[in-house]
Amino acid sequence: METNIGIIQKNRLAVSTALSKLLADEFILYTKTRNAHWNVEGSDFHAMHLFFESQYEQLDEIMDSVAERIRALGHYAPATLKAYLKLTHLSESENKNGSLDFIKELLADHESIIEFIRGNINPFTDTYKDAGTSDYITGLMETHEKMAWMLRAHLV
Template sequence: MEIDIGINKDDRAAIANGLSRLLADSYTLYLTTHNFHWNVTGPMFNTLHLMFEAQYNELALAVDLIAERIRALGFPAPGTYKEFQKLTSMSEPEGVPSATDMIKLLVQGQEAVVRTARSVAPLADKVSDEPTLDLLTQRMQVHEKNAWMLRSLLES
């Protein structure tokens, strides 16, 4: 059955493509954060272990919301590492970084997700796609706050 939500197919496709990039960035950040949760060591272990856990749990819920929005727009959501690797703007770290480097990498990851979300917003705004705009706004708020909190740990 054809989708008739007041947004034409080409515009829905452009938005879904942007959301697919957001999904890939979010999943890559999820995986990196979970990795760091498992492997962090040092004097800030407990603080970072718990912070990383809260962040990856939030991301696990977020990727579902993003994928479901892509589906609501009428397109398949990417769901494999291979697809995510092609779509993401992020790279995965090699080895096990120090706790300080983990924080820096996660700041960069949080900010990458914000940039990707921000790049999709004009597409959604152009066609008054308020549900996507709402999702993007919420994602940017979460990731900007997370980046700020992580950056705060780096200050002396």
């Protein structure tokens, strides 16, 4: 059935394509945060284990909402590792299992996602006439800003 929400197909496709890249980034960041949760070592293990858990739980909710937004626009959300690796802006690195190493890498990824989101807020409204998605990703950006702040606070 045709999606008829007042946004032309071409614009819904463009927004969904950008959201698919965001979903891939969210999935990679989620996986990296799970890795930190599972593999962190050191005298701060327990606190960091719980901290990373709270972060990946937030990312799980974000991934679901991004995928659902793509579906609301009438497109299918990417849902394979192959697709995510092709779409993502993020990369994986081999690092030590100390909390500060994980925090630095996760912080950089959050900041990258924040910049990607920030760069799409106005185009979604102005170019693609999708104020709803623009508003939606503004909220996501604020969530990532808070998560980045929580990570950054460990580096002081």
